[in-house]
Amino acid sequence: MPEPAFAVTPGWLPPHPSPSTPDFTVPPGAVDAHCHVFGPAERFPYAAGRKYTPADASKHDLFALRDRLGFTRNVIVQATCHGADNSALVDALRTAGHRARGVATVRPDVSDEELKDLHEAGVRGVRFNFVRRLVDAPPTDELAAVARRIAPLGWHAVVYFEAADLPHLEDFFASLPVPLVVDHMGRPDVSLPPGGLDFKRFLRFVEAGDVWVKVSCPERLSRTGPPAVDGERHAYRDVVPFARTVVERFGDRVLWGTDWPHPNLKSHMPDDGLLVDHIPHVAATTEQQRLLLVDNPLRLYWPEEAR
Template sequence: MTTTLPSGACNAHCHVFGPGARFPYAADATFVPAEDAPKEALYALNDRLGLERCVVVQSACHGFDNRAAEDAVAARPSTYRAIALLPTDVDDAELKRLDAAGFRGVRFNFMGHLGRHTPIEDVLSLAARFAPLGWHLQIHGDPALLTDLAPALRRSPTPVVIDHIGRIDASQGIDQPDFQALLRLMSDERFWVKVSGMDRITRLGPPYADAQPFARMLVAEFGDRVVWGNDWPHPNHAGPLPDEQQLVDLIAEVAPTQAARQALLVRNPQQLYRFEDRT
């Protein structure tokens, strides 16, 4: 059964790749996609699925050159926003320029396959500089970081968004230390989590029965600090690529009430990404 999404539903995590002829991939990119995934394909997918709003997360394949993500937002300035990848010594003028262009935070990758990690103290120093813009930190990493970096992340001067249910291993169950570490972080009201990536944490495959309980618990316990995204076009995906409509339909399994879906898809993204404040 196809899930009917609320008006203003947001895909809060996806990417654009290229087109390479216009937005070249970074020379030192940790991965280069096999094919482009341009903004037109993203628009068409979101429109077909009923996702009226969107957050484009800068991809590591483009490095610190955020032009592809910026271009995707520019054509739909009221309903699209972006998250940047930036060096920690970026100047304040560039932060302000990106804010005006619709960027709302900076992502830092702590996954082994995405290259060298930025020192966490440098991350926090940058966060202090973009805090006046109302931006947030977005953290993507190995589950161990939820324990290893937790003391530092709790000192963040901005909200912190944890990607993809913390990239835990769904086969290890709700009581596993990694998920318990995520729950402890979420007890701090400055932390948010993306209940995206069930297809990444599953060990059973679709419809991700082993992963659903984690997302369902996060929505139930922290309903005002969860957002959802489909992670299109699923970079560095280890298993078969998910069916996009199935991902949308599974929203009803993890957010079973209309009120929960309204918060997950509309109210929370509005607060975090500030839609409709640009013309």
């Protein structure tokens, strides 16, 4: 039997086969502001220089999860395994219509026509990855060039980095002419206190600029993990103080997303229903929840509808 064209990375965890129905009901119009589609590889091949090869995760599966969890819309983020070929992303956006927006990956030599096509498909930002295990070198020069290209479109830049690298990046980030959206709270070390120097530095960075924060991916940050007792709905408790601090200080600049299908997780595959039940622990009031899940993503991705 011939080998498949794209053999999945050994140990790759597939999405949860049957996510639970959350106890928490998200507000009407809620947006899952960070999720992905992978492939299918036969139609949308993975990039030659990728650091991992995922299992296919289709737009149809994503939209089914959206409905199961009670969300209305998605923001679909281009993943590194597809490189700068945004075909799978654009296909998902066109299928979803007005119910999805996208964050693409583009290079500095992208044409004006390509940018126009991406905008018409629903793209409103670009993503750059600074996590060292996922990139060969920090893409500062590329991001600076791309930021100049996308500023006239009103787009933003999504940046993914680890807390230890912020001191080397924050001056560069502050120089960019577009708003920034930080993935997963800049990956703080949650074994340290939220009042520690590292997280205080991150909070000062957010406060000083046009910076938005995704209080997402507790499953990536947690040291305690999901609950050990069946039926326990309060998971990833060690992440809560960090996320709650961000929500309380920057309530009009926070976003939330599932990160489905949770690429590159090694320890466990989270139950997306459990992730939704994490939300009221970090956004405790109805007002905070509406800002996090509805008003803020509308302002950033559907500004024509924002209040």
